[in-house]
Amino acid sequence: MSAARELHARMSLMSEFAPKSMSASTPTAPPMLVTRELVKTYRMAQQEVQALKGVNIEILTGQMVAIMGPSGSGKSTLMTLLGCLDTPSAGGLELDGVDVSRASEVELSHIRNRKVGFVFQSFHLLPDLTALENVALPLFYARRPKAERQAKAQAALEKVGLGQRVHHRPLELSGGQQQRVSIARALVNEPALLLADEPTGALDTRTSYEIMRLLQELNAQGSTLVIITHEPDIARCCQRIIILRDGLIESDQLNEPWIPEIPPEEDA
Ligand SMILES: Nc1ncnc2c1ncn2[C@@H]1O[C@H](COP(=O)(O)OP(=O)(O)OP(=O)(O)O)[C@@H](O)[C@H]1O
Numbered sequence: 001m002s003a004a005r006e007l008h009a010r011m012s013l014m015s016e017f018a019p020k021s022m023s024a025s026t027p028t029a030p031p032m033l034v035t036r037e038l039v040k041t042y043r044m045a046q047q048e049v050q051a052l053k054g055v056n057i058e059i060l061t062g063q064m065v066a067i068m069g070p071s072g073s074g075k076s077t078l079m080t081l082l083g084c085l086d087t088p089s090a091g092g093l094e095l096d097g098v099d100v101s102r103a104s105e106v107e108l109s110h111i112r113n114r115k116v117g118f119v120f121q122s123f124h125l126l127p128d129l130t131a132l133e134n135v136a137l138p139l140f141y142a143r144r145p146k147a148e149r150q151a152k153a154q155a156a157l158e159k160v161g162l163g164q165r166v167h168h169r170p171l172e173l174s175g176g177q178q179q180r181v182s183i184a185r186a187l188v189n190e191p192a193l194l195l196a197d198e199p200t201g202a203l204d205t206r207t208s209y210e211i212m213r214l215l216q217e218l219n220a221q222g223s224t225l226v227i228i229t230h231e232p233d234i235a236r237c238c239q240r241i242i243i244l245r246d247g248l249i250e251s252d253q254l255n256e257p258w259i260p261e262i263p264p265e266e267d268a
């Protein structure tokens, strides 16, 4: 993903949005995301890459979905479209009932800012800011008053189990704690949809499972989650597993979520 897109993603968590308290994946839940024959073609000087070749997905409000597939199969491309960071070359895309497939850049950024929270493999925290300041940043960009920024950032950090680490800077935190800070930042505006591109890719097994337990808790509280992963045990934590191959859906199956057990610490 380009630096500009990542910046957009970072800035995306800027505004108020009421949380959805829909129970997970009930058949009556309205769709959060619908794609119809979604196509994305990247054009470079001499070459055209068809990263997505006609993808049809419907993700219900409250679902927790894993997207898997080999490197280059189009997972991150799909995430940039679902998160309104980019527009499709063809096909339809609805987010929370709104057709975003032909939205302008300005409309897209508005929708993205209101509705989507992003989590990345490498956290994207600003090293000179404390955990509290990092989490409050989207509210700062949204020009919310200081007292509100602090209260909401504190609440988001407590939600991810870091209420006792709010004044630590990223380098004073473990990898798992840094990812918790980035999840708190993604949540601080209560987005309708949380998109995570390999959120456990930089973490050891134990910490990965802790992060998945946290994401499962957030899902149980009503968040809709789409998680890209290469790891089968991470995918198994989700209610549905979609596998992409060569820009198309190879399989799309419901799954009884596995609740990971956190192994004991070796040096404890
Ligand atoms: N900005 C871009 N410009 C040109 N081609 C791109 C761009 N982004 C992705 N691609 C190409 O689109 C295809 C899909 O890439 P994508 O990043 O979506 O794959 P991925 O499934 O996320 O892979 P990985 O598991 O390695 O992260 C690849 O062939 C890639 O080279």
Ligand SMILES: [Mg+2]
Binding pocket: 075, 076, 077
């Ligand atoms: Mg990728």
